Amino acid sequence: MEYLGYVFVGIVTLLLVCIPHWLRSWRKPQCNGKLPPGSMGWPILGETLQFSTPYTNRGVSPFIRKRMDRYGPLFRTKLLGWPFVVSADPDVSRFVLQQEGKLFHCWYMESFDNLFGPQNVLSSQGALHKCLRSLILSQFGSESLRTRVLSQVEDLVLKKLQLWSNHTSVDLKEGITSMMFDFTAKMICNYDESKTPEKLRENYSAFLSGLISFPLNIPGTSYWKCLKGRERARKTLRNRLLERLASPEREHKDIMDFIIQEMKKDDTILTEEIAVDLLFGLPFGANETTSSTLILAVQYLGSHPSALAEITREHESILRNRKQKDSGITWEEYKSMSFTMMVVNETVRMGSILPSIFRKVDKDIEIKGTVWID
Template sequence: MWALCITALVVISITHWVYRWRNPKCNGKLPPGSMGLPLLGETLQFFTPNTSSDIPPFIKERMERYGPIFRSNLVGRPIIISTDPDLNYFVFQQEGNLFQSWYPDTFTEIFGRQNVGSLHGVMYKYLKNMVLHLFGPESLKKMIPEIEQAALSRLQQWSSQDSTELKDSIASMIFDLTAKKLLSYESNKSPENLRENFVAFIQGLISFPMDIPGTAYHKCLVGRKSAMRMLRNMLQERRAESRKQPIDFFDYVLEELKKEGTILTEGIALDLMFVLLFASFETTSLAITLAMKFLTDHPLVLKQLTEEHEMILKQRENSDSGLTWKEYKSMKFTFQVISETVRLANIVPGIFRKAVREINFKGICNHERYTIPAGWAVMVCPPAVHLNPAKYENPVAFNPWRWEGVEVCNASKHFMAFGGGMRFCVGTEFTKVQMAVFLHCLVTKCRWEPIKGGDIVRTPGLQFPNGFHVKIMEKEKQARKKHIILKLQRGMAF
């Protein structure tokens, strides 16, 4: 009898728990949707790999079923997913008032609990100004010759190889450049390879959050731990040195740490260096690799891009001079190519915020009022915005000409490749400079032929699982080779 009573109580408790999971408490009316399985929610479906170039299947299926705004549960957190431009804009504009930056616990575990994305108010503004010291226009003007030299050097190196895997090779180039600028790190002079830790970190960054030895997520955490150990050691070594003038960003950070009454801590400083190293090379290398894939598949785009950059060379008074800031700013079609690449890349599949108090808003389809409960997360979905057929004709097509005459200086309701609101990415111009300078060097100095790979998978972040292997050839060497062959043919004719 007692066993039956206990069993009945357990069944009733589980049934009630499942019901409450599927029907969360809310003072108003939640947007439509499903909370998925208890504990897991819809996490497995969200992380399911797909090869679609359209809106991710997880999002598209729910848009068709529930509309542009719906609820779900990811990695154990209730969440409102927005594909609606107006709500997205409202979320970004109300940061610091109704919303604050938020990412799942798994992300903060990876990037550090004191990373810039998790900080708010005065501390966030303080760090943002520090980063602008590094990535502001005046610093970027001085950086262009370094970026150009790095690109030319690597392209020459790759041209001597039978095959170059673009994603990894470009990531290596940008990492070396950024690490030198940030902390004067040079891999060939260090006993440990800092980038190897980031490679391990990246492989598990967007994976199912299961911290068990052997999983990608566990390897990711191990990679972070190793990278942070190296950065901490560098910090201690730098402190032991005595420099009169700062020579890199790490020196600048140390100066800030020494100031009396500073709000910067060593933990925040190290997390900042970690995030900057990651953000500055991983996303940009993906974007450049995708741009090269698009150029490979669209010869008319490559032709116009090449013509723009060859015209820059022709208009120079000194043919041996390097790229200037004025020339960079003149690259109109290049910026169209970059805008179209990052629109389709959707490297960041979701931008997260959290409601700091209960929020009511009007539904789009039936004009009912919906409620976002306090503490719930909101995920703004850039792919749904960038691939919206109501805004972009034939949205999955690569068409740089759609940006002709369009000034893309900041985020908007229909373009958020670099975030939005007060957290618009401070490294946006740095990314554009790196992409534009690399493309300039590429199309003026080299040709390339695809060999294998180039397939794209999203999990939900962008990946090249088989890489993208190409054969890179210097144009001058090709021209000389053709000239010799032509002379030999003429000689044989006589």
């Protein structure tokens, strides 16, 4: 028993010596140079909890603002287990973007790639990125916008407005998000939720709700619901892809048809798994940013009566000058909406649709007297 007591005392003493050293190493990582100021937060968690605190304003998040006030526009932190250098310095941010592909490359956390798939839309590079670019241009290039997309968007918007007119009030966020998802899903795989029992939007919403939640895979948690939504949504897309491959004579002129054409080429890099990754990731890039922009545009116009009056005059002028009052919007009318485009551009500028971008350094570099570590 006395021996066990000595062992216990030895272990406690060792812990008392090692834990403070570990904490110091955590908070002040060793570096052959000067790291940016900042805090690494708690062990393992870092500053994830503070970063995840919700906020309502559309400007700089309180998390970033507080640390900018304390450390300046360039500081270090640790989020979701990863060390970061956060830059709100225009000169540094410009340098990072200028050195894209040289000193820095596009990067997303491993958990992000695991959820979206290793060959997802946002992380694609090289030949896959080139293929994806051709795919997007085939569906959303200027020629497709002029001949096909513009009229499809107008039809969808008119149907939604007619539906909303029967309600005393409308949840704008839900309505616009639903409208944009319906359009994106139709462009991707001719999906129409009213004609199928598959709930693609419901599953995708569950996936997005838990996308940046704490990765705790326990039934009932947001992350668990995220994984389940992802699994069901991918199953729906995979089944549709296999159905198309089994019936090649039927054409739908959507993104899935383009992907199938690429899969059939002799020198293709697209496999079934890569195709599903791409199809699954497309709504995130197309739907989330567009719906957020539209919601913010309505909010900003409501707060600025003069801008609302001007955009109303522009649209009413187009309607008055139409030769056929019941005709749909033309490409010339769309191109003539100069003030409308100003509203869209200003909304994107003010709204921070993508409040941050992630880049990873390819080697240790020094910027403004501080070291960024690979």
